[in-house]
Amino acid sequence: MYNCGVGVVEQYGLTAENMYRGRGAILCETKEGLKILKEFGGAHNKLAMQRELQEHICEAGFPRTDRILLNQEGELVTADSEGTPYYVRNWFHGRECDTKSAGDIRKGALELAKLHKVMHLPTVPEYTRESLVMEYTRHNAELRKVRKFILKKRRKNPFEDRILACMSEFLQEGEAAVEALKNSDYEQLRAQALEAGCVCHGEYNQHNILISDGTAAVTNFGRWNFDVQVTDLYQYLRKIMEKHNWDIRLATQILDTYERERSLSAAEWRNLQIRLMYPWKFWKLVNCYAGNNKAWISGKNLEKLEQIAGQQESWKKFIKKLFSDSFF
16 A cells, blocks of 8 residues: 555655555655645545635635645646555644643634635535525434334334434424524525635534644645535534533633634624524434434444433523624
8 A cells, every 4th residue: 555655656756755544544754744645536626626725725824734736747636556546635743633622722713714714716506515494404304204213113222212202302403493594694694605705614623623833734625615604613613512511611712712813793693503503413313323224223322312412401501691692
């Protein structure tokens, strides 16, 4: 495998000094810095736009992203000796953002706000994320389908019993989120974002923020898309809050840090609130159950479900307290 990697980097005019596995790819030390090689199986057009986006970000004063390199032939994708396609990116020494460190968490929020100020491209419809109304409506239908399936089973395991016990309340929250979206300025907000060519990272979380000597690098833009940028802020905030039992003080630090760099409009605040209202983690666990073998349910899944249910009150209090009238 490493011999194949050497052959790939040589096509970029680079000399591999050391190679090793990491982050589901091959990391390569070169005189020009750390590079990462990963097998490619996506759309070439989207990869080209990703490179355009990251070059634009760099030119705007944000150089620490894993920019995609062109090989000596000017191509984005390079085949090894066995014909396996790879693409090569700049990479960085550092550690992942520590979700136990308030300083790291604030740093992640600040870098996101900086990125959002410069992440714009001419909108391409096929890379536009679906409407949140459609997404939540679909998820609610999936929850109802699972409930119907479990109710028909004559023998239910403890995990299925617990799903049924939780379902009504979580589904009610999901349906309330859809109604809130329909009664908000979401469609106008989305239309404005698409007209402005606003780009989201698509997977902004602690794993994709590398920190070294107080400086952050943002990586793994492979799921970028055109959407309301508060989507990234929601995903980052929710991930952190789930690990901190919906700590209002930490959430305030995250949002204050973000807003010092990029202010949120009233419509964005409302949209963030509605996104946090949706029982996403419950849906994800139930959807995973629906798509897998139901003859055996891992005890871990029941533990996760109990944890989600156990945080429900904290989650509701968090939303009520965070989104007071002072925000609107």
